[in-house]
Amino acid sequence: MSFREFLKPEVVVEEELSTEYEIARVLHRYQEKAVLFSRVRGSELRVAGNVVASREAMCRALGTNVEGFLEHVAMARERRGELLKTEDAPVYQRALRLEELPVLKHYAKDAGRYITAGVVIAEDEELGRNASVHRMLVLDDRRLVIRLVERHLHAFYTRALERGEALEVAVAIGVHPAVLFASAYPLEMGRYELEFASALMRRPLKLADCRKVSLQVPADAEVVIEGRLTAEMHEEGPFTDITGTYDSVRMQPVVEVLGVYCREDAIYHAILPASREHRLFMGMPREPEIYRRASQVARVRQVALTHGGCGWLHAAVAIEKSSEEEPRRVIEAVMQAHPSVKHVVVVDSDVDVFSPEELEFAIATRFQADRDAVLYRNAKGSSLDPSAQKSGRTAKLGIDATIPLEEREAHERAVIPKRR
Ligand code: MN
Numbered sequence: 197m198s199f200r201e202f203l204k205p206e207v208v209v210e211e212e213l214s215t216e217y218e219i220a221r222v223l224h225r226y227q228e229k230a231v232l233f234s235r236v237r238g239s240e241l242r243v244a245g246n247v248v249a250s251r252e253a254m255c256r257a258l259g260t261n262v263e264g265f266l267e268h269v270a271m272a273r274e275r276r277g278e279l280l281k282t283e284d285a286p287v288y289q290r291a292l293r294l295e296e297l298p299v300l301k302h303y304a305k306d307a308g309r310y311i312t313a314g315v316v317i318a319e320d321e322e323l324g325r326n327a328s329v330h331r332m333l334v335l336d337d338r339r340l341v342i343r344l345v346e347r348h349l350h351a352f353y354t355r356a357l358e359r360g361e362a363l364e365v366a367v368a369i370g371v372h373p374a375v376l377f378a379s380a381y382p383l384e385m386g387r388y389e390l391e392f393a394s395a396l397m398r399r400p401l402k403l404a405d406c407r408k409v410s411l412q413v414p415a416d417a418e419v420v421i422e423g424r425l426t427a428e429m430h431e432e433g434p435f436t437d438i439t440g441t442y443d444s445v446r447m448q449p450v451v452e453v454l455g456v457y458c459r460e461d462a463i464y465h466a467i468l469p470a471s472r473e474h475r476l477f478m479g480m481p482r483e484p485e486i487y488r489r490a491s492q493v494a495r496v497r498q499v500a501l502t503h504g505g506c507g508w509l510h511a512a513v514a515i516e517k518s519s520e521e522e523p524r525r526v527i528e529a530v531m532q533a534h535p536s537v538k539h540v541v542v543v544d545s546d547v548d549v550f551s552p553e554e555l556e557f558a559i560a561t562r563f564q565a566d567r568d569a570v571l572y573r574n575a576k577g578s579s580l581d582p583s584a585q586k587s588g589r590t591a592k593l594g595i596d597a598t599i600p601l602e603e604r605e606a607h608e609r610a611v612i613p614k615r616r
Contacts, residue, residue, distance in 0.1 A: 197399055198416040199370040200463060202257055203244055205232035212237055215309065219243055220302040223468040232463070239298035241419075241458065245466045246473050248373045251550065254476050257373035258396050262550075266499060269396065269484035273383075277394025277401065285404030285415040287368075289460045294453050295337045297419065300466050303436040307445070309334045310435060312474070313465040314367040314421070315379045316342070317390075317411055320352045327379040327389040329477070332367070332451065333432055340423070340451040341430040348385055353425050353449060362424035364409035365451065370418025370465040375401070381481040390414070408454040418462045423453040438478055438506040440470035441582050475507025482534050486511060489533035493525035494518075500549040501534075509538045509581055512549040517598050527570050527594030536578035541595045546609075558597040562607065570594035 207226050212235040213219050219233055223245040230253075233243040248254045255261050260268035299309040311332040319325050326348045332340040344350040356363035368375075378393035394401040404415035408422045432448035467474050479501030487499045495516040502510045511530050515522060523542040530540045543549065543558045563569075570593070577590030584590040599607045 197372045197374070197394075197397055197401060199244075199247075199372055199418055199465060200416075202372055203230060203232070203247055203463065205230045205244065207231045209233045210235065215239070215243075215298050216301045219245070219298075219300055219466065220468055223466070223471060227468075227472045236298040239296055239464075241296075241298050242461075242463045243298050243300075243466050244370075244463050245468055246471065247465060248376075248476055249472050251476065251480070254373065254377065254480055258377060259374075259398060265480075266484050266487045266496075270488065272392065272395040272398075273484070275395040277391040277396070279388075279391060279394060279412075280400040280402050281412070282402045282404055282415050284402075285413075286459045287413065287415060287417045287420050288404065288407065288457050290458050290462075292456050292458060293337055294334065294340075294421070294456050297456065298464050298466075299334050300468075302469055303442075305434050305442055306436055307333055307431070307433055310469075311340070311367070311369065312467040312469060313371075313376065314369050315371055315375060315414075316349060317366045317368065317413060318349055318352050318363055319411060320355060323348070323352060323355070324386045325388045325390070326352060327375075329376065329380050331435060333435070335430060335450070338453050339430075340421075340453065341432045341448050342425065342451050343432050343435070343446075343448055351385070356425070357427055362426045362452070364411060364424050365422075366406050366409060366411045366413045367421040367423070367451075368413045368417040368419070369421070370463055371414050372397070375414055376477055377481055380477050382485055407457065416459075419456070419458045419464060421451075421453060422455045422457075423451045425449045426452050428452075436469045437580050438470055438475055438508050439580055439582065440506075443580065470506075472503065475501075475503055479507030482508075486513070486530050486533045490515075490526045490529040493529050494522040496526070497545040498549045501537075502549075502552065502555075504552055505539070506580070508536055509578060510541075511537045511539075512541045512543065512555055514543050514545045514547055514549050515598070516545050517601065520601060523568075523596035523598050524570060524594070527596070531572070531575070531592065531594070535576050536580070537592075538577055538581060538590060539593050539595065541597055544598050547597075555597075559595060562599050563595055563597040568596040570596070 403412040428450040433445040434442040572592035
């Protein structure tokens with residue numbers, strides 16, 4: 197259950213490239229291919245990106261396929277995975293300095309070099325253990341600044357500060373995709389994402405003790421950074437996020453780095469912001485939750501947070517409709533399950549939600565705006581949408597592009613007979 201076991205590079209770049217723009221440029225060019233960079237200027241580590249570059253690859257990593265994905269995750273969610281303590285931890289083979297890591301600078305106006313595939317592990321005496329994915333900007337050889345949205349890690353951090361303490365963290369980079377997926381999954385507080393990763397994989401996940409903090413990390417990660425979140429704040433951003441536009445600058449907590457470790461021949465995982473890989477890791481962990489909620493009001497067949505919608509803002513849901521009220525109930529359920537969503541399209545199950553052309557076809561031929569649109573004003577949306585208000589408030593639209601039950605006949609799809 198390791199990163200390197202999963203990694204199957206389709207493109208290997210032998211030429212020595214710079215961490216500033218050069219690697220990002222190649223990752224951008226080959227967005228649907230896993231790329232391995234064998235030589236990186238200023239670092240002994242190799243770099244890999246686009247490791248999970250398609251929906252199929254993500255499903256393969258989770259031990260399922262595109263058809264089975266929603267059910268597979270729903271079942272794993274009911275189980276509690278197993279964590280195994282081990283002394284054999286390749287990730288501690290070498291100690292190095294933060295500045296020796298090949299952290300990339302991606303886009304022209306980004307504030308600097310950003311860690312984008314770091315799973316941040318922390319513990320709270322009452323709230324339990326937590327693993328979540330956060331971007332981190334390198335400030336110098338001993339400090340990072342981390343973006344904390346107000347979810348679990350933020351609560352751990354706030355509680356530590358209230359006790360007058362710093363919050364110990366361990367950042368694992370280069371983990372199996374199931375670990376990244378689970379860490380990006382919106383589980384409830386108190387459920388440990390790494391156990392969920394093991395449940396998804398149906399295999400125990402091996403953890404090893406950290407060296408400088410009292411936490412445990414995946415033993416076969418490629419890189420681990422140990423440190424603590426202090427009361428010190430620093431400007432974070434601009435950073436290019438899923439939309440490919442610059443997220444704003446905010447004051448965020450500083451991570452004081454206590455130790456950096458890696459495998460002997462470590463491969464550093466870099467997720468290019470706004471790439472397919474980034475959108476898949478943001479969006480796919482939300483789809484099973486949308487499925488769960490929407491399934492309470494209709495027979496749901498498939499759910500997609502589409503690539504064009506940045507894996508975040510557009511949801512398409514295919515249902516087996518049995519009453520005219522269902523599409524509106526589904527629209528409402530999706531908005532609740534994923535409050536960042538802005539447009540929801542509900543289609544019949546003959547429409548492939550992963551095909552932009554089929555979705556457009558359904559809107560073109562099955563949707564009447566004065567009858568089938570649900571408009572929301574001044575709703576809570578995503579701060580990542582540059583068209584939303586500064587406060588994150590936004591208009592939203594639900595589109596019922598299902599065939600009215602009474603009118604099925606008019607929508608019969610013509611076929612060409614096999615013989616005359
Ligand atoms: Mn959590």
